[in-house]
Amino acid sequence: MWHSQALACKKLSKFxxxxxxxxESGTYELLPFNFDKVSDDRYVITNLxxxxxTIDSKSLQDIVNHELSPTNNLYxxxxxxxxxxxxxxxxxxxxxxxxxxxxxxxxxxxxxxHIFVVTLRCDHSCPYCQVSRQSEDKASFDMTTEMADKxxxxxxRSPSPAIKIEFxxxxxxxxxxxxxxxxxxxxxxxxxxxxxxxxxxxxxLSLITEEILVFCKExxxxxxxxxxxxxxLHNANRPRPNKDSYQRFIDGLQKTRAILGYNQVSAxxxxxxxxxxxxxxxxxxxxxxxxKGIFLRPLSPYGFAIKTRKFMSYNTERWLEFYxxxxxYIIQLNKNGIEFSEYYSALVLKKMxxxxxxxxxxxxxxxGIGIAAIVFNYxxxxxxxxxxxxxxxxGDSTFLLGNVLTNTYEEIILSxxxxxxxxxxxxxxxxxxxxxxxxxYCGAEPVYHHAIHKDFLARKPESEFCKRNMTTFKHxxxxxxxxSERKSLFIDWANKx
Amino acid sequence: MxxxxxxxxxxxxxxxxxxxxxxxxxxxxxxxxxxxQKAFLIQSEDIPEGFSxxxxxxxxxxxxNKTPSNSTYTVLTDDFSYxxxxxxxxxxxxxxxxxxxxxxxxxxxxxxxxxxxxxxCLMCSQPPKVIDDSYIIEETFELITLLPKWTKxxxxxxxxxxxxxxxxxxxxxxxxxxxxxxxxxxxxxxxTFKDIHYAKQYAEISHFDMMVGIPIYSSDPAKHDYIxxxxxxxxxxxxxxxxxxxxxxxxxxRVVIHKQSIDGLVELCEFIGxxxxxxxxxxxxGLEMMGFTRANLETLWIDPYDYxxxxxxxxxxxxxxxxTTSVYNHQLCLVNKDVLPFYRKSISDWKNEYAxxxxxxxxxxxxGGFFSSGIKHGYSSNLKPFx
Numbered sequence: 001m002w003h004s005q006a007l008a009c010k011k012l013s014k015f016x017x018x019x020x021x022x023x024e025s026g027t028y029e030l031l032p033f034n035f036d037k038v039s040d041d042r043y044v045i046t047n048l049x050x051x052x053x054t055i056d057s058k059s060l061q062d063i064v065n066h067e068l069s070p071t072n073n074l075y076x077x078x079x080x081x082x083x084x085x086x087x088x089x090x091x092x093x094x095x096x097x098x099x100x101x102x103x104x105x106x107x108x109x110x111x112x113x114h115i116f117v118v119t120l121r122c123d124h125s126c127p128y129c130q131v132s133r134q135s136e137d138k139a140s141f142d143m144t145t146e147m148a149d150k151x152x153x154x155x156x157r158s159p160s161p162a163i164k165i166e167f168x169x170x171x172x173x174x175x176x177x178x179x180x181x182x183x184x185x186x187x188x189x190x191x192x193x194x195x196x197x198x199x200x201x202x203x204x205l206s207l208i209t210e211e212i213l214v215f216c217k218e219x220x221x222x223x224x225x226x227x228x229x230x231x232x233l234h235n236a237n238r239p240r241p242n243k244d245s246y247q248r249f250i251d252g253l254q255k256t257r258a259i260l261g262y263n264q265v266s267a268x269x270x271x272x273x274x275x276x277x278x279x280x281x282x283x284x285x286x287x288x289x290x291x292k293g294i295f296l297r298p299l300s301p302y303g304f305a306i307k308t309r310k311f312m313s314y315n316t317e318r319w320l321e322f323y324x325x326x327x328x329y330i331i332q333l334n335k336n337g338i339e340f341s342e343y344y345s346a347l348v349l350k351k352m353x354x355x356x357x358x359x360x361x362x363x364x365x366x367x368g369i370g371i372a373a374i375v376f377n378y379x380x381x382x383x384x385x386x387x388x389x390x391x392x393x394x395g396d397s398t399f400l401l402g403n404v405l406t407n408t409y410e411e412i413i414l415s416x417x418x419x420x421x422x423x424x425x426x427x428x429x430x431x432x433x434x435x436x437x438x439x440x441y442c443g444a445e446p447v448y449h450h451a452i453h454k455d456f457l458a459r460k461p462e463s464e465f466c467k468r469n470m471t472t473f474k475h476x477x478x479x480x481x482x483x484s485e486r487k488s489l490f491i492d493w494a495n496k497x
Numbered sequence: 498m499x500x501x502x503x504x505x506x507x508x509x510x511x512x513x514x515x516x517x518x519x520x521x522x523x524x525x526x527x528x529x530x531x532x533x534q535k536a537f538l539i540q541s542e543d544i545p546e547g548f549s550x551x552x553x554x555x556x557x558x559x560x561x562n563k564t565p566s567n568s569t570y571t572v573l574t575d576d577f578s579y580x581x582x583x584x585x586x587x588x589x590x591x592x593x594x595x596x597x598x599x600x601x602x603x604x605x606x607x608x609x610x611x612x613x614x615x616x617x618c619l620m621c622s623q624p625p626k627v628i629d630d631s632y633i634i635e636e637t638f639e640l641i642t643l644l645p646k647w648t649k650x651x652x653x654x655x656x657x658x659x660x661x662x663x664x665x666x667x668x669x670x671x672x673x674x675x676x677x678x679x680x681x682x683x684x685x686x687x688x689t690f691k692d693i694h695y696a697k698q699y700a701e702i703s704h705f706d707m708m709v710g711i712p713i714y715s716s717d718p719a720k721h722d723y724i725x726x727x728x729x730x731x732x733x734x735x736x737x738x739x740x741x742x743x744x745x746x747x748x749x750x751r752v753v754i755h756k757q758s759i760d761g762l763v764e765l766c767e768f769i770g771x772x773x774x775x776x777x778x779x780x781x782x783g784l785e786m787m788g789f790t791r792a793n794l795e796t797l798w799i800d801p802y803d804y805x806x807x808x809x810x811x812x813x814x815x816x817x818x819x820x821t822t823s824v825y826n827h828q829l830c831l832v833n834k835d836v837l838p839f840y841r842k843s844i845s846d847w848k849n850e851y852a853x854x855x856x857x858x859x860x861x862x863x864x865g866g867f868f869s870s871g872i873k874h875g876y877s878s879n880l881k882p883f884x
Contacts (some may be wrong), residue, residue, distance in 0.1 A: 015619060015793065022723040051771065076717035076761075080768050089718070091735040095772050098739065354818070355771050488813070495817050 010222040028084045031092060035060060036437035038474045042481070044247075049099035050351050050440045052079040054481050099355045103440075106359055106372065111158040113361070113373035115166045115386055116151065116182055118143045119175035120378055124245060126238050127297055128272060130392050132170045143378040148182050149221075150404035151376035156189055157409045162196040166224070168386070170378075173207040183219050200224050204238070205252025206245065213259040223256055225249070227267040227289070229275060229282035237272050253289065268295055271322060273313040279326040283340075287333070292400050293341030296326050298468070300387060301451055316464045320471050334489050345476060346497040351441045352476070353494035361385065363443035363469075365427040370401065370418045380404045380411050384421065386456055387447045398450055421446040424456040432460040438473045442466075498869035499847035500576040502596035504556060507572040508588065509564070516589030518598070518636065519550050520643040523582040529538030534643075536571075538580055552586070554578055566750030570660045571595065575680040583645045587636070598640055601845055607684075610634045610668070614657040616686050617726035618712075620755055620797050622787035622870075625656055634661055634668060641668075641675050650706075659689035666695075669702050680706035684751075687711035688730060689735030700744030708747035708777065711738055715761045716768035724757050735772075742775050749778040755790075755797040759804050766811045779815055781808065781824030782843075786874040794875075801831040802879035829864040830881045844868055858882035 035045045043049040046052045055063075055074065059409050062082070064066045068075050078084045085092040106112075120141040122132035133141055143151075155163060165186060167179050183199055190197045199221040208223075216223070228237040231246040238245040256265045268287070269275075275282060279296075286294045298319045314322075326342065333340045361368035367475040369384035376382055380403045381390040388399030399421065402412040412418075424446035427433035436442070448465050449458035460466045519536035527535065527670040534549035539557050544565065551570040553561055554577065564570045571588050573580075573595055580586070583601035599606045599761055610633055614625035637653075644651070651672070658665050662667055672681060681704060690696040690709075711734060714724040718731035741748050750769060752758060757766075762781075769779060783801060784790060790797055801808075808824065813835065815822040825843035832840060842865040850872045855861055860883040 013528065015617070016723070016726060018719065018723040021728060023719070068815045070719065076719065077764070079718055080716035086718075087514050088729075089732050091732045091739075094736060094739055099772070355774065488811065495819060 009456070023086050024434065025087070026068075026070065028066065028068070028075075028086050030064065030066075030084055031082055031096065033083050033192070034435055034437040034439065036474075039478050042478070043478055044437055044474075045283050046440055047083060047096070048440060049082075049103060049355060051083070052084065052352060052477065053077060053081060054477065072078050079495060092288055102355055103357050106357060107366070109160045109162070111371055111374050112160045112162055112359070113164050113166060114151075114155045114158075115168055115373065115375040116148070117141065117170070117375065117377045117389065118170050118172045118178040118182070120170040121174045122170040123174070124171065124204060124238050124240055128237070128270060129444045131372050131390055141170070141378055143178050143376075145178075145181055147378070147380045147404055148185065151382075152182065152186055152189060152379070154376070154382070154404060154412070155186070156193050156195070157413075160195070162198070163190075164198045164200065166200040166202060168202045171204060171207060173203050174452065176212055180215060183215075183221065187219070198222075204245065204249065205256065205259060205460055206248040208252040208255060210255065210259065213256060217260055223260065223265040225253070225256075225265060226269070227285065227291075228269050229278060230273075230285045233274055233278060233282070234285075236274055237270065250289075261379070267291060269297060271296070271298055271319070276314055276318060276322050278323050280329050283326060283329055283333075287340065292339065293346070293368060294326075294330070296323050297344065300390075301448070316468050316471075319468065320475075323472070324475060327475075331486060331489065335485065337342050341496065343497070345472075346493040348441055348472060348476060349490045349494040350497045352473075353491050358497055360443075362445060363441070365439070365442070365444045366422045367425050367444040367446050368445060369399065369421060371422070374401075375402065382407070384418055385447055387451070391447065391451055396451070399447060404419070415424040421450070421456050425449065430457055430460075432466075436470075438470060441473050442469050498850060499579060500574075501847060502594065503574065503576065504593055505571055505573055505588070506558065507561075508590045508593065509561065509570045514591055516587050516592070516636075517550075518585060518639055518643055519552075521552065521580055521582065521584045521586060522548070536586065538582075538856050550588070551725060552580070577771050585640060585643045599644055600847075601645060601648075605650055605652060605682075605845065606648075607654045607682075607845075608637055608640065609654050609656065610637050610658050611656035611660060612664075613660050614655060614686075615660065615688065616657065616730065617725060618789065619724055619726065619757065619791040619793045620753055620784055620788075621653075622785045622790065623656065624788045625671065626641050631661070631664075632739070637668060640669055641672050641776070644676060644679075646676060646678070648676055648679045649769045650682060651676070652684065653683040654684040657686055657689075658683060659685050659695075662689070664696070666698055667700065669699075669704070669707070673702060673704055681708075683707070683709045685711060686725070686730065686734055687737035687748075688733035690740045691733045693743075696737070696740035696744055696746070699741070700746050708745075708749055709741060710749040710751050710780070712751045712753065713765065713769075714752060714758045716765045717761055720757065720761060727852075738773060738776070741807060742773075747777045749780060750776050751780045751782060753782050753784060754799075754801075754804065754808070755784045756799040757797065759799055759807060762804075762807055762811045763814060766814040766818075767819065770814065774818060774820065776820065778821045778823065780823045780825050780843075781811060782824075784871040785868045786876075787868070791874055798875070799881060800877045801827060802877050805831060805833050807838075808837050812836050812839050826868070827865060828867065828877070828880065829860050830858075830883065831877055831879065841865065852880055854880040855882055857884060859884065 033045045033047045035043050038044045041056050042054050043057060043456055044052055044054050059074055082092045084097050120131060125134055172179060199219060201221055202224045205225050220255045228234045234246040235243055283294055327345060330342050347358045361373050363410045364372060373385055375386055375389050377389055382401045382404060384399040384401055392400055401415050401418055425446035427439050427444050433439050445457035445465050450456055480490050499649045521538050521880060522535040523538050523540060525543060529547050532547040533549050535548050537548035537559060538549060538550050539553045544558060545561050548566045551564050553570060553572045555575045558572045561570055581602055584597060585599035587596045587598055591594050612630050613628040715721045721731040722728050738748055785799060812822055822839050823841045824839045825841055844865055850869045851861060851866045852872055
């Protein structure tokens with residue numbers, strides 16, 4: 001039965017061997033890609049939609065010299081990631097176009113994150129803080145209802161289908177009445193605008209009360225807070241009059257989780273020189289308190305961070321050591337069965353391992369200033385980003401786009417200040433960025449580069465932003481190419497992010 | 498295995514040269530006006546008048562003399578005794594055979610509408626023929642009108658159904674009109690949809706629940722083209738999928754796992770995650786030991802036991818990318834535990850069997866088992882019953 005049937009099939013069939021389907025001419029076209037060396041004989045090639053492959057130098061030469069054989073294993077990998085195509089193939093271009101459109105879809109949506117600085121007053125006096133004031137003078141540092149109304153009118157001018165309003169300070173809870181006013185007014189306006197409206201309060205939790213939390217629960221407001229590490233480190237980084245910052249944070253965290261739910265509060269950390277030897281302690285603190293991950297974040301060079309020289313207290317190399325040590329520890333945690341993410345890596349990995357963009361303002365091109373996030377300050381001033389208002393507090397108003405009391409939305413959004421910064425920092429036309437293998441993972445950072453180099457673009461070999469990110473990208477690629485278990489974990493982070 | 502078609506014992510009084518479709522009824526109290534469109538299934542000596550046809554089995558053939566006058570009848574072998582109310586059967590007097598086309602009790606009924614195909618897949622279970630078989634699709638138009646209106650889902654398969662072009666779209670519109678509450682699943686290689694106008698016309702049918710299941714066997718175009726034995730197929734299939742999704746149509750990707758597709762399976766899943774994230778479902782399917790598979794067994798056969806870790810990795814990757822994933826046509830004892838949330842009992846009931854090794858297995862009721870063809874022509878030597 002078996003044999004007779006098989007013979008019958010053979011008679012009517014003319015199955016061709018796989019060689020028949022290989023490219024006979026041996027010619028292929030290169031599709032656009034960049035490359036860089038990531039370790040001794042490992043090169044990474046990347047394309048404009050973030051696909052990457054690591055290869056050795058000989059393979060790289062073979063590829064560009066059109067000498068790669070269709071039977072080479074690498075040949076099919078290059079095809080399926082759209083690094084090369086065979087003559088007459090149409091799908092690679094369609095896929096590239098589709099993925100590129102997806103990457104840049106956010107541009108059409110325009111501004112999503114709207115930061116409301118409801119007060120500059122604060123109950124903490126952190127040495128690295130850029131903007132806060134220890135003042136009882138409400139009139140000078142609080143947002144008024146008039147400014148809030150004008151700001152909200154501008155918020156809803158953004159065409160974005162999703163609008164996020166984030167309350168910052170100072171300590172925004174010191175002006176909770178204004179938070180209430182903005183939330184209720186925004187919801188009234190949204191009855192007409194019908195956007196996907198979300199609210200976040202960035203607070204130390206030191207002043208959180210049940211009354212505030214009940215309001216948050218009613219309006220689905222989530223909490224973003226700060227945790228710098230174990231008690232001694234947290235208290236040293238974040239001084240309060242009674243040296244009780246940590247204890248107040250713990251109490252506030254418990255209250256918040258009890259009323260809003262465990263996952264409605266996330267924490268951010270700031271790395272000071274005191275943090276540097278203690279990355280494991282810091283991560284353990286996050287673990288102990290039940291957080292699912294940590295955002296390892298260097299100090300930004302703004303405001304008091306420059307003024308108090310805190311920023312200069314460690315260099316990029318030292319930061320990278322801290323980051324790598326922390327990342328290594330977190331990977332080890334996962335290998336031991338503890339699910340825990342490092343969020344900065346996850347943002348980068350999302351760009352590397354998926355075709356979507358995480359929408360992270362510091363890693364965007366064109367830059368996210370104004371067009372992804374915008375700041376409405378307590379005094380009616382509109383800034384291109386959170387860092388922009390910090391610069392302004394230092395006396396540099398380069399990114400002050402206007403004032404809600406005196407300027408129209410068009411004047412603010414179409415101001416030369418904003419457009420020039422976006423235009424001049426655009427990485428795809430920037431020297432060294434445009435041919436950089438990591439351009440697609442990186443971002444234009446005009447505010448940083450202006451603050452440090454007095455130039456939206458700056459010379460990249462001198463840029464610590466460039467150095468820090470390039471090292472991070474190479475490190476992530478190297479460690480996942482060395483170990484498939486790590487790669488699997490990274491794909492998981494990328495998709496959760 | 499249920500016998501769906503075969504020779505009949507006797508066909509009486511039917512002078513029509515063509516085959517006829519009948520909707521089967523077991524209801525002796527059916528209003529007279531409705532009996533004319535139905536064949537009555539004899540289950541007792543009580544034979545009501547007025548049906549257009551009567552169906553007997555070998556075991557009830559002694560009653561044929563009680564057939565109402567002016568009516569025709571057929572005697573089927575007892576293999577067909579599963580027939581029930583609302584089933585549809587084709588009876589062909591010239592060929593002296595019958596075929597059950599629709600079973601009301603089956604959760605899913607698929608209709609083959611052509612044996613022609615522009616692929617020649619190494620593992621095709623329904624080897625294509627180069628013939629004019631357009632009578633099949635024409636008959637399907639009539640078949641659709643006989644199906645019960647409550648039918649949940651039907652499938653159209655081939656061959657390649659879209660080779661009929663406009664006529665296939667007409668069949669879909671006809672089905673939508675006749676069966677407005679019935680979901681439609683189409684098995685196609687997707688290449689016809691590379692024509693954006695065709696994809697647009699398909700989308701304009703605006704069906705509430707219609708999906709195309711399209712095979713991709715490798716992210717390496719040469720490998721895919723080899724498996725389907727058609728140059729340029731990968732290029733057209735991908736463009737077809739993109740066009741369908743451009744018009745928001747539901748698309749499922751079907752991957753048959755065998756020795757040629759297993760090597761690149763993980764890469765294929767990554768390719769889907771990065772390029773086709775918007776597909777509605779991915780099915781990873783075991784090999785059916787039918788048709789060409791048996792001619793190409795050396796090239797295709799790999800014991801599922803030997804690829805179970807690769808299957809786990811593939812499923813994990815698809816799930817990580819957030820893609821709805823199912824594993825079809827596999828046996829419970831040959832997959833790792835992490836596959837279980839995605840495991841489906843998927844083999845159509847009429848061709849679903851278990852092996853001798855499965856005797857006494859406690860999980861048989863949860864297990865998908867085998868295609869009948871697998872039991873007959875070969876299966877894994879690593880079966881391990883759960884005892």
